Amino acid sequence: MSGSINTPLIEVRDLGIRLNTSRGPAQAVRGVSFSLKRGETLGLVGESGCGKSVTALALMGLLPDSAVVSGSIRLDGSELVGLSDANYGKLRGNRISMIFQEPMTALNPMHTIGRQVAEPLRRHTNCSAAEARKEAIALLDRVGLPDAAKRVDAYPHQFSGGQRQRVTIAMALACQPDVLIADEPTTALDVTIQGQILDLIAGLVAERGMSMILISHDLGVIAENVQRMMVMYGGTVVESGATNAVFTRMGHPYTQGLFRARPRLGARKGTRLQTIAGTVPELADLPSGCTFADRCAIVEDRCRMALPAVVDVSAGHGVRCVRTDVSMAEAVGAVGA
């Protein structure tokens, strides 16, 4: 550990990611900055295509070879952007781990789950095959896989979706990483299982003192599971702050729209669910100004001039909008509803 207690575990500064898509080069992420302390949890929320998964893959160093990354990502003070694949490989699965969305396809169908859970241990530690196997059983047991010792030699197709997600969690935690990135870990699961898996992840994060970045399109999941959150839209962070602060005083018109678009229990019958007018802009042709301008109800000409700067509406609560005076005056009613 090179960093002291006070240096953030992860520090991202002005991250930009350029991808080559079938429609030409696209600036998938721009100007993303955040930091994460040891033991802290951060949520990333936004619609599909807003850049949240791409940001996560950039942290893992798993973007396609053709992607161009600018800015800086530091882990414990050491720069990750531009790191060779061989050196990045020593961090992946060891200090930074990731859980993916699709447990049905995230496991290799040809290998036993025991072998797959033991694999990061064999890769990053000097333990023997027998030790790794023993540890894999302990991990599978910890993530709540029933009869772990008996089922360690079973194949992925012999498990349900929820059980497979438990296996991928065991795999991600094998080497006791400092950071866990969970990319929509419950989206593909049955509603009844989602809560169990989220509780399991939250429990493990607290137990091991890990930092976590939780990616979700579900505001409810974010509200219950993370201390701080970032709302992404069109490749930029439009709002960020402590989860409580953001939920009580939403500053960005997009965050407010996202919140209003949630179905609510107890809403009067026949009440139409609110939507945000328009569609998510294509990454290949993002507007030069605020990416939300075309869908925003309070848009002005100056919104389209340049990417708005971040306005601190309270300590640690930033909103990338030039009209927070108007949006936040109106927002009071929306949040109260």
Added chain:
Amino acid sequence: MRLPLHLIANKRLAANRGIRDLSVFIFRRFLTLIATLLGASLIIFLVLDALPGNAAQMLMGADASPDAVRALTIKLGLDQPLYYRYVHWIMGLLTGDLGNSYVYGTPVAGLIAERLTLTIPLAIMSMSMTVVLALSAGIYTAANHNKLGDVGVMSLTQFGIALPNFWFAILLILLFSVKLQWLSAGGFAGWDESILAGIKSLLLPAISLSVVQAAILARVTRSAVLEVLREDFVRTARAKGLSKRDVLWRHVLRNAMIPVMTIMGLQFANLLAGTIVIENVFYLPGLGRLIFQSIANRDLIVVRNCVMLLAGVVVIVNFVVDVLYAFIDPRIKVHNL
């Protein structure tokens, strides 16, 4: 690792169940194999019997007296009813007594066995060349997808597929035998003198048989590997910290083997058909040439047994491929039960 007693018992039970599943799978495939062989034998027998012309008449020439022809017909057993001759042949196949060649008068079994000392090594040589060439080209091109090496090797395979093997054989003779004089243009040195001499005389035939097949198999391997490389579990493996090379060898290849082995099984049948042409181009006294000569001589008993042998080999190779599927892919046993 020490497991409680009841867990060890459970583990044994699970292993036994796995073995039982596999035995059921193999047994079912074996029944299919027997049925296919019976069907093939029936078709071969009926088609050769339905050929116009009396074998006895052919053997004795157009000038033979009707009495002599009848005597030979009885001697060859051709006067017996169809079903009797079929059953007699099948019993002979099971006991290894295939009857005597009409033309040479020697046992067919011995004739075939002698020719197999050439054709089996030839088939093994060309199949191994095919596999080595195709797998290395296929894996190399997939790992270097869309790079110069990929485009270059794939253009070569396009060329290989377009080549008729007998024409390529003639080109090889012109280059290595006529011009460079490294290898003989035809004939077989036999195995008695030295194994090396035998291999040398089979080298050009084996190359000409394998080039087209290797080109096809390389393309199949490439697309199979590329398809698996897009799977989610490849990203999972990368997220554990495995290098691209390790992911390719440990996770991708085994998953890509199913389509590759299917084509290999089919190609083996193709290869045997190819030997008939290639053995004639190189004047090799192998099974292919025996079939060719026997057809010309109306030595139908030899033709029938040779064709049955080829059919049997093809069916058995495909049986072996099916059983190998079950060893490679743990899901197959369950799907078939």
